[in-house]
Amino acid sequence: MPILEVTNLTKEFGGLVANKDISMTVNEGSITAVIGPNGAGKTTFFNMVTGVYKPTSGDILLEGESIVGLKPDVVAKKGISRTFQNIRLFGEMSVIENVLVGMHNHLNTGLLGILFNLPSTKKEELDAEQEAYRLLEYFDLAKLLNEKAKNLSYGAQRKLEIARALATKPKLILLDEPAAGMNPKETAELTSIIKKMGEEFNVSVLLIEHDMKLVMEISEHIYVLDHGEKIAEGNAEEIRSNPKVIEAYLGSAAVQIGQKE
Numbered sequence: 001m002p003i004l005e006v007t008n009l010t011k012e013f014g015g016l017v018a019n020k021d022i023s024m025t026v027n028e029g030s031i032t033a034v035i036g037p038n039g040a041g042k043t044t045f046f047n048m049v050t051g052v053y054k055p056t057s058g059d060i061l062l063e064g065e066s067i068v069g070l071k072p073d074v075v076a077k078k079g080i081s082r083t084f085q086n087i088r089l090f091g092e093m094s095v096i097e098n099v100l101v102g103m104h105n106h107l108n109t110g111l112l113g114i115l116f117n118l119p120s121t122k123k124e125e126l127d128a129e130q131e132a133y134r135l136l137e138y139f140d141l142a143k144l145l146n147e148k149a150k151n152l153s154y155g156a157q158r159k160l161e162i163a164r165a166l167a168t169k170p171k172l173i174l175l176d177e178p179a180a181g182m183n184p185k186e187t188a189e190l191t192s193i194i195k196k197m198g199e200e201f202n203v204s205v206l207l208i209e210h211d212m213k214l215v216m217e218i219s220e221h222i223y224v225l226d227h228g229e230k231i232a233e234g235n236a237e238e239i240r241s242n243p244k245v246i247e248a249y250l251g252s253a254a255v256q257i258g259q260k261e
């Protein structure tokens with residue numbers, strides 16, 4: 001069953017067509033990738049799915065229900081969470097606080113509960129802390145839980161961003177270039193983290209990534225965008241050998257294919 005179904009999605013900025021007639025499906029429990037050269041329209045696509053941009057036309061269904069026109073916070077509450085190309089952590093807050101902030105989305109505690117320190121608030125806080133700890137353990141960040149986020153290595157910050165996005169208990173998580181700036185060892189670790197994430201946290205994954213080794217290793221289905229249009233889709237083998245994709249993207253020097261190791 002599809003968790004996400006997008007049909008004929010178009011986004012125009014003045015005269016520029018950033019996405020043209022894009023249709024794609026993300027199956028429940030799957031890892032799906034969106035690849036393509038810089039400026040192809042990948043982030044614009046994510047921004048539409050998360051409610052940041054309203055599509056010019058087309059539909060976006062989450063579990064069969066249209067989410068077009070909903071504000072980003074409503075989309076998040078419905079179960080789509082994301083990370084960004086540029087890291088957006090609270091640098092002065094600790095690692096675990098960053099995750100707890102992510103959880104705030106689905107905690108029931110109101111302001112009164114916090115002000116009067118009600119027992120139900122305490123219980124909820126404790127549960128949240130335990131859950132946050134479990135997330136940090138999964139990402140191998142538990143030993144850094146009291147460290148300020150800004151003091152973490154770049155690779156660890158990227159992992160913390162994903163942990164925070166998972167803290168909202170999403171049905172679908174969108175990762176925008178999760179391996180950007182990581183060294184090969186960090187990328188390899190991240191690859192296996194994402195691969196197992198679906199089962200561990202009951203989440204479907206849609207990712208944008210330029211590291212083709214990562215993409216080909218873990219994606220069940222891959223969509224290729226170029227100049228705002230979908231030029232191909234298929235599994236890793238089909239995409240790797242597609243002449244259109246090689247010409248538009250895979251043949252270019254900008255693509256990382258894992259030769260750094």
Ligand SMILES: Nc1ncnc2c1ncn2[C@@H]1O[C@H](COP(=O)(O)OP(=O)(O)OP(=O)(O)O)[C@@H](O)[C@H]1O
Pocket residue numbers: 013016018036037038039040041042043044045085
């Ligand atoms: N808010 C905006 N206003 C005007 N043009 C925009 C806006 N957002 C994106 N664009 C344009 O839409 C096109 C697609 O950009 P987008 O950022 O979606 O590409 P991308 O595939 O994510 O690229 P990259 O891999 O570099 O992140 C670009 O030409 C970009 O300049």
